[in-house]
Amino acid sequence: IQMTQSPSSLSASVGDRVTITCRASQSITTYLNWYQQKPGKAPKLLIYAASSLQSGVPSRFSGSGSGTDFTLTISSLQPEDFATYFCQQSYSAPRATFGQGTRLEVK
Amino acid sequence: QVQLQESGPGLVKPSETLSLTCTVSGGSISSDSWSWIRQPAGKGLEWIGRFTTSGNTNYNPSLKSRVTMSVDTSKNQFSLKLSSVTAADTAMYYCARDRNVYDLGFDIWGQGTLVTVSS
Secondary structure, eight states, X not given: OOEEXXXXXXXXXXXXXXXXXXXXXXXXXXXXXXXXXXXXXXXEEEEETTTEEOTXXXXXXXXXXXXXXXXXXXXXXXXXXXXXXXXXXXXXXXXXXXXXXXXXXXX | OOEEEEEOOSEEOTTSOEEEEEEEESSOGGGSEEEEEEXXXXXXXXXXXXXXXXXXXXXXXXXXXGEEEEEEGGGTEEEEEEOSOOGXXXXXXXXXXXXXXXXXXXXXXXXXXXXXXXX
């Protein structure tokens, strides 16, 4: 299953509402997870099962979608949110595949 | 809380075998499934494989012929071996707790260890 994210990079300002899209090559129902990765750090799980917020993750992060199309939304960007975001499908678990990533940069 | 720590040589020669270990602390390795994931510099994430302490292993088809995973429950450690390495295997290697079969994702990651393949 191929995962395609868009855009590949995105410039935004603190306070902006940001949406990142992930598309699967076939239906994965809601078996979709989102991760945040900062430079030099391991990825961090933000959202699992398409829309469930991982414990400790701020509520400004939300996920939606089902089937083949999914979105990660940050309602009001904070300085610590500038990072790279990856989606990952677990429909074919244990085999996992990731999107190519979306780099969120300061405008 | 559960923490993971990767260890192993940072430099491996071409055609040799890459060997890494992940140590689990703060919990039992027998309680979960565990995966290895790698990331070349500036690129995306690639799942390498998963194992369970009940003995099941699953590998990425693109790497299957070269990958072996094993566990030492007495040391709360699991290991990765990747044979016949080339420069294309140069990457940051992460171990992670794998809860995907419960639709809970890779919820805990090690900090990663950089492996460079070079003579």
